[in-house]
Amino acid sequence: GENVEQHPSTLSVQEGDSAVIKCTYSDSASNYFPWYKQELGKGPQLIIDIRSNVGEKKDQRIAVTLNKTAKHFSLHITETQPEDSAVYFCAALGPYNNNDMRFGAGTRLTVKP
Amino acid sequence: KAGVTQTPRYLIKTRGQQVTLSCSPISGHRSVSWYQQTPGQGLQFLFEYFSETQRNKGNFPGRFSGRQFSNSRSEMNVSTLELGDSALYLCASGDTPSGNTIYFGEGSWLTVV
Numbered sequence: 332g333e334n335v336e337q338h339p340s341t342l343s344v345q346e347g348d349s350a351v352i353k354c355t356y357s358d359s360a361s362n363y364f365p366w367y368k369q370e371l372g373k374g375p376q377l378i379i380d381i382r383s384n385v386g387e388k389k390d391q392r393i394a395v396t397l398n399k400t401a402k403h404f405s406l407h408i409t410e411t412q413p414e415d416s417a418v419y420f421c422a423a424l425g426p427y428n429n430n431d432m433r434f435g436a437g438t439r440l441t442v443k444p
Numbered sequence: 445k446a447g448v449t450q451t452p453r454y455l456i457k458t459r460g461q462q463v464t465l466s467c468s469p470i471s472g473h474r475s476v477s478w479y480q481q482t483p484g485q486g487l488q489f490l491f492e493y494f495s496e497t498q499r500n501k502g503n504f505p506g507r508f509s510g511r512q513f514s515n516s517r518s519e520m521n522v523s524t525l526e527l528g529d530s531a532l533y534l535c536a537s538g539d540t541p542s543g544n545t546i547y548f549g550e551g552s553w554l555t556v557v
Contacts, residue, residue: 363544365545365546367548373550373551374448374534374548374549374550374551375487375534375548376548377545377546377547377548380545420486420487431477431489431492431500431502432477432489432536432546433489434479434486434487435486436486437486437487
């Protein structure tokens, strides 16, 4: 089955700096890669996603890049703000008849004011 | 549109008891999946239902079971609770049978004492 690895496990940046979180996946058939943000005491919230027919996607300060050949994808947050502090999860899903999403272990991002 | 609703939000049970958790998906969504989240194991897939049928199941013992009703609402049950079952149980809903975006509820915090 799919295996997703996520790095780093913790990341601390200064407000205004950029943050990058990287994930690798094992199933070359995977074609959908979402990113979720989870704040303390809440459920994961979808922040951006990308499908395998696209190499990059942006939404304001957030961008995701996908390298299918290398089987890795990354989350980029620019101009970080204290409210970006949370745990971020990447995930991968294959083209199978289900929604069995496999998640990375998470990255705890801290943005220092 | 209302989001994914999970009840109860918090509960405490004793070892050996059983528990039932409920999930109401986003209106119109027919896929419901369940995840267990713990600090040590991260987000782990339990099972997924689509149109009242279980399509996929993760690596959990038979004590974990679920079902989906004709209105897409879903329940999961854990019998003979163990201390290690203490976790945040998350439900997610999606609007297509596969390869789609899933949206999480806030979760049910289960503590087993």
